[in-house]
Amino acid sequence: xxxxxGTLIYHFMIAFGVVFGAGCFSGIAAVINDQxxxxxxxxxxxxxxxxxxxIALGGSFNSLEMFEKGLLQGEIRAMVREVxxxxxxxxxxxxxxxxxxxxSGFGDWLP
Numbered sequence: 001x002x003x004x005x006g007t008l009i010y011h012f013m014i015a016f017g018v019v020f021g022a023g024c025f026s027g028i029a030a031v032i033n034d035q036x037x038x039x040x041x042x043x044x045x046x047x048x049x050x051x052x053x054x055i056a057l058g059g060s061f062n063s064l065e066m067f068e069k070g071l072l073q074g075e076i077r078a079m080v081r082e083v084x085x086x087x088x089x090x091x092x093x094x095x096x097x098x099x100x101x102x103x104s105g106f107g108d109w110l111p
Contacts, residue, residue, distance in 0.1 A: 004081070011056045011085050012092035018052035019045050019096030027104070041104045045097040052096065056089040 023045040030040035070079025 007085070008088050011089045012095075015052040015056035015089045015092030016096040016099075018055050019048055019093050020100055022048040022052075023097075023100040023104070038104045041100055045100045049093040049097060052093040053086070053089045056092060057085060 023041040026044035027037040027041040030037040066075075066078050066082040069075045070082075
């Protein structure tokens with residue numbers, strides 16, 4: 001099992017890759033279906049964020065088990081680790097969506 005920092009990097013990059021990849025492939029599908037690809041990419045990246053977080057965490061049951069151990073068995077450290085993993089996965093999913101917006105031309109959120 002990788003150390004704590006390695007696991008954080010895995011969670012971040014997996015969530016980032018799921019969102020970014022889903023957006024890119026939805027753009028390709030939109031071109032094939034004669035739809036506007038940039039809108040499809042933006043919509044898909046927003047839709048897939050929750051699933052990217054669940055995928056990065058390896059399913060939500062492991063996270064729920066850690067919360068149970070933290071609350072019922074007093075393993076606060078395990079619960080805090082899981083909260084950090086969830087926050088990192090959320091950050092990865094959001095960064096993937098922002099990168100896709102930048103690539104697809106929806107970069108008006110930049111100064």
